[in-house]
Amino acid sequence: MGIRRWLRRVERDAWETSGSAYIPQESGPPVRVGGEEWLEAFSTAVQRMTDKSIPEHPLAKAARNSPDPDWHRSLIAGTYTLDNGAERVGKPHEE
Secondary structure (H helix, E strand, O other), X not given: OOHHHHHHHXXXXXXXXXXXXXXXXXXXXXXXXXXXXXXXXXXHHHHHOOXXXXXXXXXXXXXXXXXXXXXXXXXXXXXXXXXXXXXXXXXXXXX
16 A cells, blocks of 8 residues: 555545545545534525525535445435425435
8 A cells, every 4th residue: 555545545434433424526636524514504405495595505515425434325416315205304315
């Protein structure tokens, strides 16, 4: 294993153990997400369920552009669905 690869791995592991994560992207480097950003993005996503005039959080775009289906279908991405036979919220995700 080369030194650069090893350093990236150590950095990623340290970042993940701090309550933060990476959101992989279709093109370009992954987006790093810190602890406070999670709360802001979640709060904005919940508010946007009832009021679309609220500006989208930047993490929503990053999650939606991720090739990882877990990110792409997440509440933060705004592509979530709630389908319990009664109500559907948000845009349905594409398979």
